[in-house]
Amino acid sequence: MVNTALARRSSPMSLRVIFGVLLGLLVLSFTLGTGAPAAHAATSDVCVADAETGCFTGTIKGVGAGVKLTIDGNGLNVPAETDKDGKWNAAVTVAGLYTITLDEKTLPEGVTLKGDAVQERDITLGFVKATIFSVDGATGDGADNGPSQAEIAAEGFNWDRLAQQIVSGLRLGLLLALASIGLSLIYGTTGLSSFSHAEQVTLGGLLGYTFANVLGLNIFLTIVIVVILTGATGYIQDAVIWKPLRKKGLSLTQMIIVTIGLALALQYTFQMFYGASTVRILMKNPETFTIGPVTLTFESLWAMGLSVIVLILVGLFLLKTRTGRATRAVSDNPSLAAASGIDVDRIIRLVWVIATALAGLSGVMLGLVLNGINWQTGMQLLLLMFAAVTLGGLGTAFGALIGSLIIGMTVELANFVVPGDFKYATALLLLIVILLVRPQGIFGRKERIG
Amino acid sequence: MDMWIKVLYDMSANMILPTTAAFAIAAIGLNVHFGFTGLLNMGQAGFMLIGAYGFSVATIAGLPFWAATLVTIGAGTIFALLLGIPTLKLRGDYLAIVTIAAAEIVRMIGRASVLNSVTGGSNGLPGETYRNTFSALSPFPDGKTAILWFDFDNTGVNGWFIRIVAWSLVVIFAVLVWLLMRSPWGRVIKGIREDEDAVRSLGKNVFAFKMQALIIGGVLGAIGGMFYVLPTSVQPDALGRNMTFLIWTAMLLGGAATIWGPVLGSALFFALRIFIQGTVDILIPDAILNTQQTEQFSWIMVGVALMLLVIFRPQGILGDKKELNFNV
Numbered sequence: 164m165v166n167t168a169l170a171r172r173s174s175p176m177s178l179r180v181i182f183g184v185l186l187g188l189l190v191l192s193f194t195l196g197t198g199a200p201a202a203h204a205a206t207s208d209v210c211v212a213d214a215e216t217g218c219f220t221g222t223i224k225g226v227g228a229g230v231k232l233t234i235d236g237n238g239l240n241v242p243a244e245t246d247k248d249g250k251w252n253a254a255v256t257v258a259g260l261y262t263i264t265l266d267e268k269t270l271p272e273g274v275t276l277k278g279d280a281v282q283e284r285d286i287t288l289g290f291v292k293a294t295i296f297s298v299d300g301a302t303g304d305g306a307d308n309g310p311s312q313a314e315i316a317a318e319g320f321n322w323d324r325l326a327q328q329i330v331s332g333l334r335l336g337l338l339l340a341l342a343s344i345g346l347s348l349i350y351g352t353t354g355l356s357s358f359s360h361a362e363q364v365t366l367g368g369l370l371g372y373t374f375a376n377v378l379g380l381n382i383f384l385t386i387v388i389v390v391i392l393t394g395a396t397g398y399i400q401d402a403v404i405w406k407p408l409r410k411k412g413l414s415l416t417q418m419i420i421v422t423i424g425l426a427l428a429l430q431y432t433f434q435m436f437y438g439a440s441t442v443r444i445l446m447k448n449p450e451t452f453t454i455g456p457v458t459l460t461f462e463s464l465w466a467m468g469l470s471v472i473v474l475i476l477v478g479l480f481l482l483k484t485r486t487g488r489a490t491r492a493v494s495d496n497p498s499l500a501a502a503s504g505i506d507v508d509r510i511i512r513l514v515w516v517i518a519t520a521l522a523g524l525s526g527v528m529l530g531l532v533l534n535g536i537n538w539q540t541g542m543q544l545l546l547l548m549f550a551a552v553t554l555g556g557l558g559t560a561f562g563a564l565i566g567s568l569i570i571g572m573t574v575e576l577a578n579f580v581v582p583g584d585f586k587y588a589t590a591l592l593l594l595i596v597i598l599l600v601r602p603q604g605i606f607g608r609k610e611r612i613g
Numbered sequence: 614m615d616m617w618i619k620v621l622y623d624m625s626a627n628m629i630l631p632t633t634a635a636f637a638i639a640a641i642g643l644n645v646h647f648g649f650t651g652l653l654n655m656g657q658a659g660f661m662l663i664g665a666y667g668f669s670v671a672t673i674a675g676l677p678f679w680a681a682t683l684v685t686i687g688a689g690t691i692f693a694l695l696l697g698i699p700t701l702k703l704r705g706d707y708l709a710i711v712t713i714a715a716a717e718i719v720r721m722i723g724r725a726s727v728l729n730s731v732t733g734g735s736n737g738l739p740g741e742t743y744r745n746t747f748s749a750l751s752p753f754p755d756g757k758t759a760i761l762w763f764d765f766d767n768t769g770v771n772g773w774f775i776r777i778v779a780w781s782l783v784v785i786f787a788v789l790v791w792l793l794m795r796s797p798w799g800r801v802i803k804g805i806r807e808d809e810d811a812v813r814s815l816g817k818n819v820f821a822f823k824m825q826a827l828i829i830g831g832v833l834g835a836i837g838g839m840f841y842v843l844p845t846s847v848q849p850d851a852l853g854r855n856m857t858f859l860i861w862t863a864m865l866l867g868g869a870a871t872i873w874g875p876v877l878g879s880a881l882f883f884a885l886r887i888f889i890q891g892t893v894d895i896l897i898p899d900a901i902l903n904t905q906q907t908e909q910f911s912w913i914m915v916g917v918a919l920m921l922l923v924i925f926r927p928q929g930i931l932g933d934k935k936e937l938n939f940n941v
Contacts, residue, residue: 258905281736285905356706413924416653416705420865420923423858428916430855435909542854546717549710584725591714598711599699 217286219243219263220252221294231269236261260285265296274298285439292440295535323456328575330457334532336571337470340564341525343548344477345518347563350552351494352507352514353405354415359422361545362429363519367393367526368536369433372442382445386469386527393523394516401515406508426542433538441535444527449534466528473524474564477517481560490514494559547574547587550594556604565605620891622762624884629763631771633883634779635661635840640864640875641786642833647861648870648937649794650826651806653709656696657834658856659716662849663688664835665842666723670731672743678750681743682839689835692719693828701823713854723849738847740770747843748774771844779840783876786833791872793829802826862919868932877930885918886911 219234223245230245234253239261243253255261265280276298286292346360367389374385404425408418449460481487492500493510501507522541529544530536551570555562570590577589597604627633639661646654667688671681696715700708722728724735732738751774753767766772793799801822804812813819838852845851859882867878890911894904902910928934 356710408924411924417923417927419653419706419709420861421920423861424916424919424921424923426916427855427858427919428913431909431912431916435906435913546710546714550714553707553710582725582727584721584727588718588721591718594714595699595711598703598707602703602707 216254216256217258217292218252218254219261219284219286219292219294220250221296223249223251223265223296223298226271226274226298229269230271231266233264233266234261235264255286258286263294270298292438295441325576325579326456327458328578329572330459332572332575333568334459334463334467334571335574336568337467337474338525338529338532339544339547339551339571340474340567341470341521341528342544343551343563343567344474344560345514345521346548347552347555347557347560348490348494348514349518350557351559352490352497352511353409355405355418355422356549357422358419358545359426359429360518360522360548361541362426362433363393363396363522363541364526364529364544365433365536365538365541366396366429367523368444368530368540369437369442369526369538370523371444371527371530372437372536375444376442376446382531385444386524389523389527390520393526394520396523397515397517397519398512400519401512405515406512409511430538430542437538439538441537443535444530460532462531466532469524470528473521477521478561478564486510486513491560543587546594547590550590550597552604553594554597554604556606559604559606562604562606616891616895620888620895623891624887626763627883627887628880629776629780630883631775631779631844632841633879634776634783635837635843636860636863636883637783637837637876637879638779638786638840639834639837640860640867640879641783641790642830642837643860643864644869644871644875645790645826645830645833648864648874649790649799649806650802650823650830651705652701652823652827652830653705654712654827654830655709655857655861656712656714656716657830657860658852658854659712659719660689660692660831660834661838661841661856662716662719662723662852663692664838665847665852666719666732667835668839669738669743669842669847672746673738678746681746682836685835685839686832689832690828692835693831694824696831697824697827701820701827713857716857717854720849720853723847732849733847735849737849738842740842740844740846744770744843750774775840775844782836782840786836787872787876794872798822798825858919859915862915862922865919865922865927865929868929869927870933870936871929871931874929874931881930882915886915889914 219241223230226245226249228244228246228249230249230251232243232245232251232253234241234243234255236259239255239257241253241255243251245251261284263282263284265276267276267280270276276296280296282294282296284292284294342360342364345363346357349355349357349360370389370392371385374380374388375382380388404421405418408421413421445462449462451458451460452464453459479487481491489500489505490510490513492503492505493507497507500510526536526541529540533540547570548567551566552563553566554569555564555566570593573593574586574590577586581589639657642660643654643657646652646657664685667685668681671684672678676684692715696712700711723732724737725732726734728734748768751768753772753774755767757764757766758773760773765776768774794803801812801817804817805819805822809819812822841852863878863882864875865878866882867876868874890907893902893907893910897907922929928937
């Protein structure tokens, strides 16, 4: 019974993923092996998705049996309850949007919900939709007490929590830096504020999911493949879209709107092939380790290490190599650079490749440290990237690095002052304040602000 | 054949929806910003959300309809002032980033669980809680009325009353913008779009004029938001960034810097999207694209259409290329 359920739902799922990769990249074609059923974490052994049934399912780790949920919508009201492993599922017979409500009163004592008790999910008949409710303070089997739970559970200020938040801020800042350096380089060399850069980050994460989870490749091999593929999308984009548009003499405002159109199209493409729910890059629960007051997953540690190495390499490239110097020259003054014999188009092409590859790398690692990725992960970070880039000074690569670290810290440390819901808002408010006080940013020069 | 008739019906029904009218009002506001003044406002959905919250929260607090409407207008004005002061002296793309960030801040505050008792958090506010003061104004008797192939309630949630009011407002605001733009004030505004420094050299306070334009367009956005949520509910996530981008698409489709462009664009935008979705749904079997995916496909096409529009016909359907200044 379980096997048929798996077979039935895994094949359309993996087909869609393959479709996504094929269409999205036009680069590779491959057939799917047997690793596919890993696609969704929670498996139900009661609800079977078929032509007339869709299944909502999920696992609330460590809460045990008796947590009640209701699935409401399209004229249906389906109750669900967790079993002893915290698994729940519910069958619906009409496709569409449902509201899944977790009854917080039924949570065991000492366990609190992290995030919304009410979630909306779209479902199509024949599919299984996983819904994640995370909780704090769970103690039962499989309780997922990662660092984030610990840090949010802590109320008020203490030094241990400060250390934990600073490390989290550093982690966010480094991953943000990978993405925003590209954004800044593109702005510096072409003057374009690329709104579709966020989708490059999401693309990286979703490709990471495709290779590491669906195809079961090693995570480091996955990262290499993702960086190559996302870099290729940058090359293709510049060749097919941006260079012809520059030659056509499109104004920057028009180009910004083109990137917005591209971002819209990409977001819905992701949704079409990967669905609207969050997918995880690695299936196993992350292992953690503790140094003093700070608890981190191993993934976070090597993601931070890798970011530092890559950022240093990018820095060395910009400072020490001929091409890197040429890049900075184009950033400074494209006409003068062209006059002194630099092939500006080649540099811009290179910048697009570097920027998209770094964004892809950032996407995979964000997916790893944030415990999953969905179609709008990148979009949620775009404004933080803009904030980082503006803070550092639009168009300066090193400014973007410093700006990212400051924004990362702000977001994570804002928890001490304001409720968690407002942490991104704090960073955006910081962006507006910077523009009031020093619009050119820390490293920017005044003439850029016009 | 029936399926095609259904597509045609859906298209025409979508064109006259009250939410389409609300969308058109917001697009007229955005047109004042971008089309006439040259301001790159990327946060029009933020103005809509401010207006929606202003009206619904004020009504729930017990204010009568007209007072709640004044709150909406006031909220739009204050939001425009807050946005304008730091950014109107800076170059265009800074305004774009700040407006989009500010709109996001509004959305995040609106959906924060701390404010559950006021804004309903991420669930928003259901329409029944604030709709009654508006429905009570309806002069129509109860019952249904059929006009052409449309058969709606007279005063119901999506009935004739709100449709007539919303579309009348669209016409009133379009005419108002037309009158404004042929006034001396409008000539200064268009002058700012063409050459800010030239206008400044004539002794005009460019900052003040831009601020006035930002407020007018923003208040239109807020009123659009109010009428967007009257027949539906306040959902902070429905009035997010993508809403702004869709308004931009509609405005550019109809023609920026024209009076009727945003209105035509809004009506066409929804009809075309339904047309794409319906056609794909009929022509492509479910095995390749299921119903949900055809909807997503239609949105992908919206994104592609926006790109193509800006590249090949930035003036849209009604526009004049000379009237358009993209070099902000």
